[in-house]
């Protein structure tokens with residue numbers, strides 16, 4: 001039997017080598033028709049979790065779809081362990097589909113509106129385990145309990161439970177196949193603010209209890225700070241800064257990360273107020289952020305900044321040193 005690609009790890013001879021990430025995008029470009037949306041993005045989902053942060057339309061879901069194998073890159077690769085997703089055989093693809101599970105905004109995508117919640121979860125179980133009827137019902141009840149729901153809710157349909165309960169049920173369905181990684185796309189943004197923090201508590205507990213890794217997509221840096229050790233900040237389909245989440249939150253080196261940090265609502269708190277900043281389209285030449293950047297200088301118009309290492313992170317800004325030191329002036 002071929003080993004699970006994601007379990008391919010360095011042998012004793014290369015113990016010093018970097019471990020193979022569970023899932024990674026390598027220089028990935030994605031487009032819808034002729035419209036490019038994600039440009040040459042690299043991202044590795046490692047233990048400790050990764051956050052993908054950026055405003056609406058920045059390409060977060062598009063990149064997530066590619067990482068889930070639902071969208072083919074125009075160029076670059078998606079790697080599961082050390083294997084290219086596009087070249088994997090049926091058996092490895094089936095393993096990948098169980099190991100990497102999506103959780104979307106409010107749970108309704110995961111649950112068939114015509115089916116009882118328990119049947120939706122049971123269906124996922126049946127696809128991956130051979131279980132008799134009684135054992136399946138028992139496992140569904142266990143999963144519902146694990147996500148903090150009364151097992152009696154198995155008899156309800158999705159519209160007969162609350163938004164928060166629906167998201168918990170969707171998480172239970174994702175957990176049914178014993179995944180290693182959850183791709184969480186704005187898992188709390190459709191929920192009432194008071195429910196958001198409780199779902200984040202649940203995700204926190206599940207990660208520790210089940211050894212899960214998260215790729216968490218959100219516009220809120222404070223949310224990723226709770227659940228992900230590192231983060232990538234995406235602007236107009238490009239990574240503009242990546243590194244330890246806490247560093248990005250407390251000492252951003254890119255003006256866009258700084259703007260996101262300043263707009264952060266407290267977890268479970270009110271959404272940010274409008275900053276009055278213009279929502280200019282990304283610039284076609286030079287730095288894509290320059291038309292919105294309060295620190296733009298001539299060089300930003302003539303030369304696109306490359307993603308480069310700086311002080312424990314990578315950042316694409318000509319003035320990153322000044323931003324980091326607090327010396328940047330308009």
Ligand SMILES: Nc1ncnc2c1ncn2[C@@H]1O[C@H](COP(=O)(O)OP(=O)(O)OP(=O)(O)O)[C@@H](O)[C@H]1O
Nearest residue numbers: 032033037054055056057058059060061062063219
């Ligand atoms: N199926 C599609 N066909 C064509 N264009 C699309 C499609 N889905 C998304 N787009 C476009 O691609 C860009 C990136 O969209 P995407 O959904 O990845 O953004 P996002 O960062 O997830 O935004 P949000 O925070 O609003 O969910 C947007 O300009 C969007 O209009």
Ligand code: SF4
Nearest residue numbers: 287290293300317318
């Ligand atoms: S390169 Fe220039 S325009 Fe782009 S973020 Fe940095 S300062 Fe702003």
Ligand SMILES: [Mg+2]
Nearest residue numbers: 060061062185
């Ligand atoms: Mg999205």
